[in-house]
Amino acid sequence: xxxxxxxxxxxxxxxxxxxxxxxxxxxxxxxxxxxxxxxxxxxxxxxxxxxxxxxxxxxxxxxxxxxxxxxxxxxxxxxxxxxxxxxxxxxxxxxxxxxxxxxxxxxxxxxxxxxxxxxxxxxxxxxxxxxxxxxxxxxxxxxxxxxxxxxxxxxxxxxxxxxxxxxxxxxxxxxxxxxxxxxxxxxxxxxxxxxxxxxxxxxxxxxxxxxxxxxxxxxxxxxxxxxxxxxxxxxxxxxxxxxxxxxxxxxxxxxxxxxxxxxxxxxxxxxxxxxxxxxxxxxxxxxxxxxxxxxxxxxxxxxxxxxxxxxxxxxxxxxxxxxxxxxxxxxxxxxxxxxxxxxxxxxxxxxxxxxxxxxxxxxxxxxxxxxxxxxxxxxxxxxxxxxxxxxxxxxxxxxxxxxxxxxxxxxxxxxxxxxxxxxxxxxxxxxxxxxxxxxxxxxxxxxxxxxxxxxxxxxxxxxxxxxxx
Numbered sequence: 044x045x046x047x048x049x050x051x052x053x054x055x056x057x058x059x060x061x062x063x064x065x066x067x068x069x070x071x072x073x074x075x076x077x078x079x080x081x082x083x084x085x086x087x088x089x090x091x092x093x094x095x096x097x098x099x100x101x102x103x104x105x106x107x108x109x110x111x112x113x114x115x116x117x118x119x120x121x122x123x124x125x126x127x128x129x130x131x132x133x134x135x136x137x138x139x140x141x142x143x144x145x146x147x148x149x150x151x152x153x154x155x156x157x158x159x160x161x162x163x164x165x166x167x168x169x170x171x172x173x174x175x176x177x178x179x180x181x182x183x184x185x186x187x188x189x190x191x192x193x194x195x196x197x198x199x200x201x202x203x204x205x206x207x208x209x210x211x212x213x214x215x216x217x218x219x220x221x222x223x224x225x226x227x228x229x230x231x232x233x234x235x236x237x238x239x240x241x242x243x244x245x246x247x248x249x250x251x252x253x254x255x256x257x258x259x260x261x262x263x264x265x266x267x268x269x270x271x272x273x274x275x276x277x278x279x280x281x282x283x284x285x286x287x288x289x290x291x292x293x294x295x296x297x298x299x300x301x302x303x304x305x306x307x308x309x310x311x312x313x314x315x316x317x318x319x320x321x322x323x324x325x326x327x328x329x330x331x332x333x334x335x336x337x338x339x340x341x342x343x344x345x346x347x348x349x350x351x352x353x354x355x356x357x358x359x360x361x362x363x364x365x366x367x368x369x370x371x372x373x374x375x376x377x378x379x380x381x382x383x384x385x386x387x388x389x390x391x392x393x394x395x396x397x398x399x400x401x402x403x404x405x406x407x408x409x410x411x412x413x414x415x416x417x418x419x420x421x422x423x424x425x426x427x428x429x430x431x432x433x434x435x436x437x438x439x440x441x442x443x444x445x446x447x448x449x450x451x452x453x454x455x456x457x458x459x460x461x462x463x464x465x466x467x468x469x470x471x472x473x474x475x476x477x478x479x480x481x482x483x484x485x486x487x488x489x490x491x492x493x494x495x496x497x498x499x500x501x502x503x504x505x506x507x508x509x510x511x512x
Contacts, residue, residue, distance in 0.1 A: 336487010
């Protein structure tokens with residue numbers, strides 16, 4: 044029985060009610076199954092393909108644009124900052140909000156289409172103003188995935204299996220993106236066949252959009268939170284029918300921890316309401332610092348560092364990136380298998396410590412075996428911090444605003460990518476490499492990880508509805 048919540052309807056801009064959360068309870072009692080893995084793996088393949096468009100200039104500038112004098116180093120910094128900052132801010136917020144309005148499924152399909160449409164022109168455009176426009180457009184699709192992909196997977200499985208399945212599927216995403224799409228293929232195709240590389244990325248994203256349209260169900264939690272319970276029930280019944288083939292006896296759903304606040308519309312600024320403003324501000328600060336340092340502040344200039352300061356070739360650099368990504372995938376797989384025994388926020392802290400230690404090792408050494416070892420350690424640390432944060436953020440918000448809250452914190456957090464990348468570019472040019480390494484490791488990694496470890500929520504084995512209260 045739905046119960047009206049006095050006063051909340053006006054605040055939310057629509058009718059608001061508390062409902063028992065039957066669909067959420069029925070989904071959460073489902074055991075680990077082939078269906079859960081199919082959903083998670085499909086979404087993570089889509090994420091990896093969309094992410095291949097993110098920061099494309101970091102792969103093209105040192106080996107294509109720099110030798111041809113297409114732009115200056117400062118212009119590259121501006122371009123990369125627009126690509127990883129403003130574009131993801133716009134896309135994460137807009138598509139995150141849209142996912143709470145029209146559904147997770149449609150938002151992810153749209154994201155794949157956008158990623159495919161805007162990546163291939165980078166092979167043919169050399170005008171700097173045109174590249175600026177493209178840089179704002181080309182990561183809109185990836186921004187949508189950042190806002191929605193973990194939200195969707197979290198809503199499709201219960202707390203007993205959620206972490207293991209999501210993090211296990213993320214291993215495939217790490218390997219596909221960081222090893223194959225961003226390292227091995229560029230190793231063979233950049234600079235000689237870079238246009239073929241861009242067309243490959245475009246085609247993969249369009250294929251993913253078609254597969255999502257064919258195989259991806261809508262989130263029953265989202266439908267229930269929008270009071271479309273008949274549609275939600277039909278999807279849950281199909282999910283149960285698939286699981287029953289291997290698990291004939293399912294436990295009865297427990298409605299006690301699954302009360303859902305349902306409403307017709309959600310305000311754009313709902314994550315800053317009285318109940319969620321503290322966690323939203325904390326996550327915003329953490330993501331601004333982290334994206335400016337441990338993620339884009341390091342990724343945007345690590346190839347330049349290896350090429351200019353250590354004089355390694357493009358082939359060596361992309362091969363090193365592939366090996367480092369493979370090691371990251373292996374470590375994250377161990378995290379998926381055993382990491383749920385530890386609070387996720389402590390995994391993020393461990394990742395930041397590895398990243399900082401790795402880069403200080405890279406700076407201190409000048410022989411290749413030691414540099415390779417420390418570079419791999421730093422890359423593993425980035426992966427642990429970044430992917431754990433993406434799993435951590437959606438659990439802080441209720442279903443009615445989960446994509447919006449994720450879009451706000453992750454999207455606005457990319458202002459750190461914008462400002463941090465520009466600052467990294469200036470520091471890299473003026474004081475490379477010491478000043479740059481200080482910037483990305485201390486305020487850009489250790490500080491935000493410590494903030495989450497101290498002030499963040501504990502999330503182990505709790506339902507999404509419990510976490511969001």
